[in-house]
Amino acid sequence: DVKVTQSSRYLVKRTGEKVFLECVQDMDHENMFWYRQDPGLGLRLIYFSYDVKMKEKGDIPEGYSVSREKKERFSLILESASTNQTSMYLCASSLHRGSSYEQYFGPGTRLTVT
Amino acid sequence: GQNIDQPTEMTATEGAIVQINCTYQTSGFNGLFWYQQHAGEAPTFLSYNVLDGLEEKGRFSSFLSRSKGYSYLLLKELQMKDSASYLCAANTGGGNKLTFGTGTQLKVEL
Numbered sequence: 001d002v003k004v005t006q007s008s009r010y011l012v013k014r015t016g017e018k019v020f021l022e023c024v025q026d027m028d029h030e031n032m033f034w035y036r037q038d039p040g041l042g043l044r045l046i047y048f049s050y051d052v053k054m055k056e057k058g059d060i061p062e063g064y065s066v067s068r069e070k071k072e073r074f075s076l077i078l079e080s081a082s083t084n085q086t087s088m089y090l091c092a093s094s095l096h097r098g099s100s101y102e103q104y105f106g107p108g109t110r111l112t113v114t
Numbered sequence: 115g116q117n118i119d120q121p122t123e124m125t126a127t128e129g130a131i132v133q134i135n136c137t138y139q140t141s142g143f144n145g146l147f148w149y150q151q152h153a154g155e156a157p158t159f160l161s162y163n164v165l166d167g168l169e170e171k172g173r174f175s176s177f178l179s180r181s182k183g184y185s186y187l188l189l190k191e192l193q194m195k196d197s198a199s200y201l202c203a204a205n206t207g208g209g210n211k212l213t214f215g216t217g218t219q220l221k222v223e224l
Contacts, residue, residue, distance in 0.1 A: 042214045102159040103210070105156035
């Protein structure tokens with residue numbers, strides 16, 4: 001079974017703090033993704049990565065950065081957290097860059113910025 | 115731009131059949147995914163259509179018409195555990211990148 005884990009289920013941070021969200025997958029998947037999920041807006045892609053040390057911007061990258069130093073780990077960084085970044089953050093991975101491969105999701109991190 | 119539309123909410127009766135529609139207008143299209151997401155949980159994969167037609171998988175079937183930019187998910191013999199949000203997602207090119215609709219919240223009642 002593919003397992004995607006995220007470092008925290010719930011996180012509360014203050015405005016201006018630097019926030020790290022960690023994601024680890026255990027199935028040697030090449031691709032990893034970070035989404036945020038908000039009511040009425042659905043899942044929106046923030047960043048993704050097809051390989052180690054490689055990253056590409058998704059649809060809403062502003063205010064975020066990512067790091068992929070090892071194949072199994074993909075980190076999302078909020079350089080200076082703001083209240084509009086309060087959201088559910090979901091990490092996903094897929095086997096290969098090919099279009100037919102399903103994405104496997106982690107349980108999510110509910111981040112609240114106060 | 116990318117635009118994916120699906121109804122916000124639907125209600126159906128246990129044992130019945132329900133069809134959840136999804137229309138898409140995207141620049142680039144490789145195929146259409148359906149995911150199920152129970153409240154507070156991660157989305158899980160249901161189906162993937164790349165060619166026109168119906169794909170059946172147990173109680174769930176998914177249909178795609180590329181010429182019409184249209185897909186639907188058909189759930190038969192509804193059970194209470196099918197109450198969940200159903201997410202339509204288009205593979206819009208660039209490898210495995212997906213664009214999601216806002217999801218359809220299905221409520222199954224007795």
